[in-house]
Amino acid sequence: MPRSFLVKKYFSNKKPYYRESQLESQTAFVPESFPLAELPTQNNASALTCHPSSPFFTSSDALPAPLSPITPASLPPSPSSSFGGEEEEDGGRTSDPPSPEVIQNIFHCLHCSKSYGSLSALSHHQLSSHQLPPSGPLLQTASVPSEESPRPAFHCKHCSKEYTSLGALKMHIRSHTLPCVCPTCGKAFSRPWLLRGHIRTHTGERPFACQHCSRAFADRSNLRAHLQTHSEVKKYQCGSCSRTFSRMSLLHKHNSSGCCPSS
DNA sequence: CTGGGGAGGGGGCCC
C-alpha cells in the first residue's frame, strides 16, 4: 500500500499547487536578495494548534512549529527554547511562533500529574513510567476540551487538515510557511529536497539516467515515469478494456474520454 | 487526442 495514502486526503481533486502567484500571497521574500524565507507571520502567530481531543492532559493553545530553512547562511543558530529546539527557523518570523512563557509545562500527565514542556517529554514519561503509548487517549488541550474522541488530533490553523501526530502536523505546516527559498529565483518550497530539485532546473543537472536510453532526469519520479514508457505492460490498467498506461493521469484521461464513462 | 517530459506537492519511513 502506498504510504502516501495512509493519511486521509482532504483535497483529492485539487491540490495545493503553488504557483508563483500563489506563492506571492504566502511568502514575503524579497525578490532582490532572497535572503530568507519570510513567511506569513505575525498575524498567524499560532498556526500550529495542538488540538487533541482526549481527556488526559492539557496544554495551552499554541505549540511551536519548528521550521528549518534551507536558506543561505543567514540564519544564526536560533537559541532553542524549552521546546526542544523548536524555535522558529527565522527567529520567530514565521508562523506559529511559540511563546516560551506561554508554553511552559503545558503537557500534563493525568496519571501522576507531572507536567512537561513538550509533547515528546510527556510521551517519554508516559512510556517509561506508565507504559502508555506516547500519544493516544491521553491527550487533550485545555483550549479545546472536546469530548472523548478516540484519537488525538492536531489541527492546522492554515487549513482544515488534521493529523494524529505533532510531527506530521509540523511537516504539513511547512507547506504553508515555505521556508526554503531558491537563491536564484526566489521561489519558496516547503522542504529542502524540493528546493534542491528546483535548483536543478537552474543548473541543468540531471542525475537520474535511464538505463534503457540516453535520457536523464533531474527528478527520480520523472525517471520512474519515464521507465514506464520502456515497459511493455504499463503500470496503470483500464478496468474495462485492460489497456495499460504509463501514468495514472493517462488512465484518467482514457477513462474520461469514454472508455469507462462511469468512472 | 494521446503520450510523455518537467516541475512540484504530500505523507511516511529511516537514520
Add this chain to the structure above:
DNA sequence: AGGGCCCCCTCCCCA
C-alpha cells in the same frame, strides 16, 4: 526531533 529520502500523485505544457 529533524533532516534526508522514498514513493506516489498531479498539473502544465508540448510534440
